[in-house]
Amino acid sequence: MSALPDIDLSAIPEDQRDAVVALMRETASLKEINKRLEHLVAEMNHALHGKKSEKLDEDDRQLAFEDLSIAVAEAEEQKRQTAPDSDKPKRKGVARRNRGNLPEHLPRIEQVVEPDSLRCPCGCGQMHKIGEDRTERLDIVPAQLRVIVTVRPKYACRACTDGVTQAPAPAALIEGGLATEGAMAHVAISKYADHLPLYRQSQILARSGINIHRSTLADWIGVVAFHLRPVVDRLAEHLKGSTKLFMDETTAPVLDPGRGRTKTGYLWALARDDRGWGGADPPGVVFFYAPDRGGQNAETFLRGFDGIVQLDGYQGYNRLTRPSRKGGDPIRVAHCWAHARRKLKEVFDRDGSEIAAEGLRRIARIYAVEAEIRGINAGQRLSARQARSVPLVEDFGAWLQEQRLRLSAKSRLGEKLGYIHNHWNGLQTFLTDGRVEIDSNSVENLIRPIALTRGLPRRRSARVKADHDVANRNLDQRLNRGRPGFRRWRPGARGTEGHSSRAGHDPVRSFRGRCRPNT
Structure with a gap:
């Protein structure tokens, strides 16, 4: 923040000095914010109207506009917070443009805020509820990581030693692997729909104490791509019927x-x-x-x-x-x-x-x-x-x-x-x-x-892009609907759909070399 001007406060009446200092601080703060905004606007003008080689592409332009919007919002909030309570400006109406439009399918967590006392001020007794005000705000709960523990009890007869009975292990896309089908689908959608590289996903998991190398994540996507290939083929067949x-x-x-x-x-x-x-x-x-x-x-x-x-x-x-x-x-x-x-x-x-x-x-x-x-x-x-x-x-x-x-x-x-x-x-x-x-x-x-x-080179792993851009644009809902189907799939079951695996083909190994660099 800019330094306050060096002035002699003794010339100002003592009962007004605090107000003058507060005004000086606010002015200095606004000057600093204005300087930042002018710099952002100058950068935007240069990007939009400067030399062709220096212009931003559409994605970079949107990011620049985001920076500008954030700076403006920060300036408005600082102005609102530093103003006296009686003079606080109201927030812009645009911030409320989505209020009341939150999707019905989202769960509602009600928080009832009761008054400290329900005694009538006139002393006639207890107050009665005559209505209520309801407001809705969007809350985001960070992704929840959990461990699925599969327990398979063993049973044997105490009267004989003929054998032990135990349920077979549930089928999985990666037999004996660490990831559930839901985790594998989440990694794939994060990479190909949300453009989140595997090394960044690895860093995100590490913040929760889960250390998984990006090459392992690449192996997961390779398996997903192999088993989703029939979906792509069927979609292409369906589209070509249009x-x-x-x-x-x-x-x-x-x-x-x-x-x-x-x-x-x-x-x-x-x-x-x-x-x-x-x-x-x-x-x-x-x-x-x-x-x-x-x-x-x-x-x-x-x-x-x-x-x-x-x-x-x-x-x-x-x-x-x-x-x-x-x-x-x-x-x-x-x-x-x-x-x-x-x-x-x-x-x-x-x-x-x-x-x-x-x-x-x-x-x-x-x-x-x-x-x-x-x-x-x-x-x-x-x-x-x-x-x-x-x-x-x-x-x-x-x-x-x-x-x-x-x-x-x-x-x-x-x-x-x-x-x-x-x-x-x-x-x-x-x-x-x-x-x-x-x-x-x-x-x-x-x-x-x-x-x-485009800055993340890949080989035929580019094909996986097709496996995730299938008709339904609501990827989160599709992921949730697809998890039961993922769990029912069996390695090698693709043969019933005319897409049997080649003899000796290991989809994990063949994919590992394609995805590891720069993922």
């Missing part, structure tokens, strides 16, 4: 043990999200790993699918529309207007091009229609698009061709307009089918969190 899917891919650094360093692999996301047109099928996503970005991977992952796929403009997807497509007939493709808009936005941000600005305004009008019709059924969406969006898209197409004739195809803007032109047929698919979205943002939003773990 009429429309999204697909996207992103880089994933993977360990290359032979070279002692990492190389670039790819995670491919296949997703379904029919909420935009009120579809009955739940959202779902499955991730596939491939060592490269070749279009043949998309063919393989979509084998057996016959419908519409919403994609970005990556040329590798062109294989899906060929008559010779492996695994089925040519797929109908819907391209992404968000990518088209992004191309123009890049030029506008760099050059301030008025042509790019006009293109952005035209696309915004198309998106405005989509915002109004989101959630209604496919037939109504199609009718609205035919009446309102088709003229806008046709005008955009005419404008696009006019600008391409005026500009050099090799100019920055000419290249961006050429991209839109090359994908024009796919950009119009949404006008002919109410189930199709205007963009592929649904799958991009699913793939974006992978960037949080």
Whole structure:
């Protein structure tokens, strides 16, 4: 805190000195807080508007905003605490925005606070209850660690020595292992859904006196991944029975043990999200790993699918529309207007091009229609698009061709307009089918969190990501529902589902080498 100014208090009446000192302390404190806030704002401005190489990505930007929000809240609380009781400012209403909206399924722990005395002040006797006020606050109980002790009594006959009877040990995913199925599932979800690396989970457990090396945690996840593979296969089969899917891919650094360093692999996301047109099928996503970005991977992952796929403009997807497509007939493709808009936005941000600005305004009008019709059924969406969006898209197409004739195809803007032109047929698919979205943002939003773990190289353990991103977004509830099923599973029982283990295959050992470094 800043030092108080050196002033002579003797010039101030004695009965006012304490108030003056308190005011000086508060002023110094507020100056210090204001200085910190100005520094945070300056950093944010630099990150948002500085050189491109120094700008924050979306995740870092959100973290910076969190720091700013925390600093503001701290300043407000300090101001409230240092003010006299009669002048204490009320807390911001935003802090109460969720009051009364706590989920009904959460357990309620009632704490009844009775007055110190129920005697009536007038002396006429005991007071009677006429009502009550109830308030609800969210409480968080730290994760509870417990030890499951399995006791198997032994029985024998005292009259003979023919034998001893004892119940068999309950089946476990790791026979004789330390972890229950619930503990293994918790570690896996913490890593792949909450992006908590294994070394950090090991540190968290150590605070409770549980010393488990991250390599052991990696072994647990390897076993979970092996036994969850049928779930992934079944989910992929289920998704490919849909009429429309999204697909996207992103880089994933993977360990290359032979070279002692990492190389670039790819995670491919296949997703379904029919909420935009009120579809009955739940959202779902499955991730596939491939060592490269070749279009043949998309063919393989979509084998057996016959419908519409919403994609970005990556040329590798062109294989899906060929008559010779492996695994089925040519797929109908819907391209992404968000990518088209992004191309123009890049030029506008760099050059301030008025042509790019006009293109952005035209696309915004198309998106405005989509915002109004989101959630209604496919037939109504199609009718609205035919009446309102088709003229806008046709005008955009005419404008696009006019600008391409005026500009050099090799100019920055000419290249961006050429991209839109090359994908024009796919950009119009949404006008002919109410189930199709205007963009592929649904799958991009699913793939974006992978960037949080991109600094944690892995080999085929990237496949485990798919084992945990299955349709149900409420992972905690799914974990609780899945524990009984986990306990019923038997090592080797996967063979009944057509996924029997290879002879001599040890999923723990094969996974250990993939997960240990940098987990």
